[in-house]
Every structure is written in C-alpha cells, then in structure tokens.
Amino acid sequence: MRHPPKSQAPEFLDMRGLEPREFAGLLAAVRRTNRWYGGRTLVLRHLERFAAVIPGRPLVIVDVATASADIPAAIVRWARTRGLAVRVVALDLHPDILRVARRLTAGLPEVLLVRADAFALPLADRSADVVLNALALHHFSFDEAVRVLREIARVARGGFVVNDVLRSWPAYLGALADTWLLGRNRLARHDGPLSVRRSFTWEEFGALARAADLDGVEIRRHRLQRAVLVRWPDGRDGR
Ligand SMILES: C[S@@+](CC[C@H](N)C(=O)[O-])C[C@H]1O[C@@H](n2cnc3c(N)ncnc32)[C@H](O)[C@@H]1O
Numbered sequence: 059m060r061h062p063p064k065s066q067a068p069e070f071l072d073m074r075g076l077e078p079r080e081f082a083g084l085l086a087a088v089r090r091t092n093r094w095y096g097g098r099t100l101v102l103r104h105l106e107r108f109a110a111v112i113p114g115r116p117l118v119i120v121d122v123a124t125a126s127a128d129i130p131a132a133i134v135r136w137a138r139t140r141g142l143a144v145r146v147v148a149l150d151l152h153p154d155i156l157r158v159a160r161r162l163t164a165g166l167p168e169v170l171l172v173r174a175d176a177f178a179l180p181l182a183d184r185s186a187d188v189v190l191n192a193l194a195l196h197h198f199s200f201d202e203a204v205r206v207l208r209e210i211a212r213v214a215r216g217g218f219v220v221n222d223v224l225r226s227w228p229a230y231l232g233a234l235a236d237t238w239l240l241g242r243n244r245l246a247r248h249d250g251p252l253s254v255r256r257s258f259t260w261e262e263f264g265a266l267a268r269a270a271d272l273d274g275v276e277i278r279r280h281r282l283q284r285a286v287l288v289r290w291p292d293g294r295d296g297r
Contacts, residue, residue, distance in 0.1 A: 061225050061226060061227070061259050062226070062255050064225065067255075069248075069249045069253065069256070070084060071088075071197075072152070074153075075154075076154075080243065081154060081245065082158060083242075083245065083246065084245040087241050087245075087250070088125055088126070088128075090241070091250075092193075095232075096281075097192060097221075097284075098128070100221060101133070101190060104286075105133065105219075107290065108217065108291060111292070112187050115143040116142075116143035117145070118147070118188075119133060119144055119145070120186040120190065121133075121189075121191070122206070123149065123150055124148035127148045127159035127162060127163045128162065129190065129192060130146040130166075131163055133146055134146065134166050145168055146169045148171050148172070149172050149173075149176070150171075151174065153173065156171055159171050176206045176209060177205055178209070179213050182213075184212075186214055186216070187291075188218065189210045191218070192220075192221050192222070193222055193223065194206075194222065195207075195220065195222040195258065196223065196253050196257035203266055207287075211271075214289065217288065217289040218287070219286065220287040221284045221285065222263075222285060223254055223257050223283055223284055224263075224284060225256075226254070228283055229283035230251055232283065233251045233253065258285070263277060263285040266287075267287055274290075275288065276289070
C-alpha cells in the first residue's frame with residue numbers, strides 16, 4: 059500500500075470533558091510537535107516574506123484552529139525581536155482548549171483569542187494580512203476541508219499559509235515512534251498516528267486546492283512530511 063489507510067475515527071482532541079491533566083498533556087504533545095518538528099519555524103519563515111512585502115503596520119494575522127496558541131505566542135516573540143507590530147487573532151472552537159490557550163498567552167496583549175468555527179469565521183472578507191492554519195485540515199473530511207479553505211481564502215487579503223501532515227508512511231511511523239518512545243501521554247499515542255491516517259496524501263492536497271478554487275496557490279512539500287498551501291501577497295511567489 060502506497061499510503062497508510064485513511065481513517066475517519068475521532069480524535070481525543072475533538073472530544074469534550076476529558077480528564078483535565080491528561081487533556082493538558084495531549085495539548086503539550088501538540089506543542090512539542092511544533093517545537094521539535096518544524097511547525098513553528100515553517101510558519102515564521104513564511105511570515106518573514108509576508109512581513110517584507112506587506113506595507114503598513116501592524117500586520118494582522120489570523121490563526122484558524124489555533125489549539126493552545128503556541129504558534130501565535132511564537133509569532134509575537136518573533137515580531138518583538140524585529141520591532142514589528144503584529145495583531146494575532148487566534149481562533150478555535152474547543153472551549154477547554156481555549157482555556158489553556160488563555161493561560162499560555164496571558165501577558166501577550168497582541169494575541170486575541172476568540173471561540174469560532176472554521177466553517178464560519180466571524181471576520182470580514184479580506185480583513186487579514188495573513189491567515190494561518192496549521193495541523194488542522196485533517197480534523198475535517200475532504201468536503202469540509204474544502205469549505206474551510208474557502209473561508210480562509212475569503213478572509214485573507216494578503217495571503218495564507220495552510221499546512222498539515224501528509225498521509226504517508228514516514229509520517230505515520232514517525233508519529234508512532236514519537237508518541238510511544240518519546241512521549242507518555244495515552245491520548246497523544248492515540249491521536250498522533252491517527253492524525254496522519256485522517257490526513258491527506260500529496261495528491262489529495264492538490265485536489266483540495268483545486269476543489270476550493272484557490273487562485274494563485276503554491277503547494278510545497280516540507281521536508282518533515284507536511285504539505286504547505288501558500289498564497290503570497292499580490293500573487294508574488296515569495297522566492
Ligand atoms: C491539532 S490541533 C492544531 C493546532 C495548531 N494549529 C497547531 O499547529 O498546533 C487542531 C485544532 O483544530 C481545532 N478545531 C477542530 N475543528 C474546528 C472547527 N470546526 N473550528 C475551529 N477549530 C477547530 C481543534 O479544537 C484543535 O485545537
């Protein structure tokens with residue numbers, strides 16, 4: 059089989075009312091993934107290019123499905139070291155997750171946390187310089203992911219950076235090894251490998267972009283088994 063078989067089994071991350079410490083451990087595992095396997099760096103590298111070509115300050119960034127808002131927090135630290143003004147609107151639907159995000163972003167006034175559904179973002183058309191969406195498309199079916207991508211494109215004035223794990227054997231085996239050998243959280247051991255099986259292949263990411271009519275989108279393959287869908291500001295390819 060070329061790819062791990064597709065799964066539609068539910069993830070613990072989408073459930074409500076789980077034991078708080080165990081659930082916090084699952085969120086910590088997601089943050090660790092971003093830290094260790096390039097999730098944060100991927101976003102910051104792309105933002106460098108947006109910041110260079112988008113005139114006017116502050117840079118308005120929307121992060122859709124933000125989880126514990128570690129990427130918005132990293133963006134604020136990155137911006138502060140560059141003397142760049144940013145406003146990050148960080149959205150998620152899960153109330154328990156937003157509670158953790160509030161705690162972790164206390165003291166970062168640049169981050170505004172809002173409970174919102176990715177299918178109906180409470181934002182005007184073309185209201186954000188950059189819309190981000192990381193590690194989240196796999197929470198949706200193909201048709202749902204198309205709807206989310208259309209919402210992202212609607213809100214993005216400058217462009218967007220969407221990325222998620224590829225449904226590939228290296229990603230699957232990596233998630234198994236990471237969660238079983240390096241982590242101890244029972245929920246992460248379930249959700250890590252399952253996230254890969256819920257996700258999309260390289261060809262399917264292309265099909266998603268076409269189905270969502272994403273004009274001018276570039277699809278890149280990140281070396282750590284992620285697909286990245288980027289639309290650069292003003293149609294520039296950012297290279
Ligand atoms: C794996 S986390 C990704 C978190 C973060 N973007 C990152 O890179 O670490 C997926 C997030 O999607 C959120 N989510 C799932 N369905 C959603 C929806 N319909 N609207 C908004 N957020 C949603 C979940 O609550 C969860 O926080």
